[in-house]
Amino acid sequence: MDRGGCRLNGGGGSEANGSEPGSRPGMITLEDLESFTEDQLSDSGNGSLEEEGETMEEDEDPNRLLHYWQDIARGHQVEVPQDMSQPIQQLTSNNQGRSQREHIPFTLIARKEKCGDVLYEKRHYEKGHWACITVREDTYEQSICYGFMRIMRYICQQNSLGEYLGMTLPIVTVVHTDESHSVISHDVTVAYYLPTNHQAQPPQPLDSDIIIEVWPATIVYARAFTGATNEVTIINQLNTMAEVLDSPGVCVGDSFIVAGYTNPAHSNRQNEIWFLERQ
Template sequence: MPVYTTAENSKESQTYEERHYPESKWVSTKVVGMVHKDARSTGFRRLFKYIQGANEPSEKVEMTAPVATKIVPGAGPNCESTFTVSFFIPPENAENPPKPTDPDVFIETWPAQTIYAKQFGGSPKDDEYVSHAQELAQELSDKNINQNYWFTAGYDSPFKMFNRRNEVWYVKDDKANNTQ
């Protein structure tokens, strides 16, 4: 799991955390589609093959949490969205991660960033993710966030029945503070 530090929350009523993440490496794949669950499943299968050895030098890589999915919504209500599903690359592999053999899988570096995270339980359906993301966006109305995309994050195996950890994220938009 990526390390982060948590900012002091100023209001007891906040239902989110402000987290500061250092630069990190992720293995990712993009899926274009209409349904979050289907895109996440397709992406997960591609990435699972990578960690099982579909890489050069055909070595297994530790499964990590969370499975993060970046969602860039389509232009309209019936347009396809772009889903980028990502697995965190653990520090022991981050310096020189195995090269993916699937052309749809790639290694990327996430910059150091501030993420606002809202946590919830259960096995959410697509509309529940959207509902939590909308709630978080409303709570962050006084913050500078990038509203062009948002993330879902799942921390548990699909076989875990209770005390599941899910999150939605927005990234702080530091550029919004710049006056150029």
């Protein structure tokens, strides 16, 4: 795997106004830890993350979550190793309820609407510390999955403090395209915003490929979308965003963000595409 940085002129992350925009069955996100299969979701009522986490916590099979991850990943040529069982269980036990998930703060500058629909939001994000890993696998989806798993290990004790750090939303993926925005590189950077109580002194990763970086304050243009986040949908969303922006030329031309908020078991997954204003 390649090692690389991910400063905010090519990466950054957050959430829109307290909503929880997410991912897809091919993208194993940290929120998968509290997810069921479709049958399990229907059995649990409304399938809320809180209910799912509590039910998983009560389950007698300690590897149930690991098997769930493995089942999802198998269809996308991704292997979830046995040593992921402990991080998966740890995130589940430490994330009982949404109050335990810190949302990355931002200031809303403007919102463009048309016929009652929000076309995009213009936001300001402050400078902050991020844990980043740049990965290149055979496919775009594999790169995302393996990057997420390594960030997870960092969050769950594989850090200089040897303790669980806490979860923040969204987990973001920095993607790069060609000049025509028609091809996405398989080199992706997965990034995790350090919780507030670790911003001043970020714990150091034990994984040498994970880099702690300070991303500068920046302006982000964010557009929400629902459903899968594969190469086709991302390209479509990039082109749509370029069409609705008043001045797309003010944004970085070949680096974009996919921000994920909800888990892939939900039928109405929530995501955002971010364009980054040039520094």
